[in-house]
Amino acid sequence: MKQWKRKCRLTVQVQKGQEDALDLSEMRITFRISQATVDNPKFAEIYIYNLSPDTMNRLSGENGFGETGQTVILEAGYDGELDIVFKGQVFQYRRGRDNPTDTWLCILAQSGNNAVNYAVVNKSLPAGMTQQQIRDDLKEEFKKCGVDAGYMCDVSDQGLPRGKTFSGMLRDYVKQFTQTNNTDLVIEDDQAVMIPRGGGNGEPAFVMTPETGLIGMPQLTTEGLKVTCLLNPRLKWGGQVQVDMSRIQTQSFDIGYSGQYVDQPYKDIKSAQGINGFYNIVSVNHSGDTRGDDWYTELVCVGVGSKATPLTGAAIKAVQ
Structure with missing residues (x-):
């Protein structure tokens, strides 16, 4: 990969659930993207500088307390080679300035916001249901929240010795499953990725x-x-x-x-x-x-x- 002529593309959905989005790639953009193993979703802190008042109000509302949940996609790379470094949902807008002339709009966003914070599971798992089948069931639960299944490693074919009822947050259901199968799972760019604990995703080094x-x-x-x-x-x-x-x-x-x-x-x-x-x-x-x-x-x-x-x-x- 040729690592010069750096490129960046930022698109922000104007209204949740609508196709209309703003391309802010021509503005000055600074960003910090973090992805950890456990306990925290993939997180983005993105600053866009010197937007017009109309554009800023359109995104964050006139007082900075507008609707949140819009999809943010940040792509970065080099000339002719852009890849997604973050895809997720806005959970806060902030406004400020560095000096009398330079203003900024800060977007705080996380990947898989609905799955992490709001998704609820109420279901009964019959006796004999295998861990592989439960994994596939998790994929469907994630899909309901707008999260696709990325790489998800194979797990045991061992069946449940007795039926089991689950009622609670999806994140708790996921935590039980990963502990049982000695795996780690994160939501990365609105995709659920699961690997064996201490292992990898199968891609070449x-x-x-x-x-x-x-x-x-x-x-x-x-x-x-x-x-x-x-x-x-x-x-x-x-x-x-x-x-x-x-x-x-x-x-x-x-x-x-x-x-x-x-x-x-x-x-x-x-x-x-x-x-x-x-x-x-x-x-x-x-x-x-x-x-x-x-x-x-x-x-x-x-x-x-x-x-x-x-x-x-x-x-x-x-x-x-």
């Missing part, structure tokens, strides 16, 4: 080198292997990268008595490295500025076959 966009030296920390590269929409949660082991930097051990032997396995290349430099992506953060320098992807990765998994950080709670 992306070889991370300076020629493919690697910036600086990957660092091994208690949060996992941190890798920074030029913005690459192809790098997704559940994917895999291959890193030259000679480029990896390790972090110093905690010399305090309470920290010794606690953090060392996570910062030790022997226990935290991936097999032949292969690492699973457990957290992805994209940041960009169409009129500035930012145009990066930051990854947190865990070694394939590693004995150590992250203790804290973006891979766990989307907090860095």
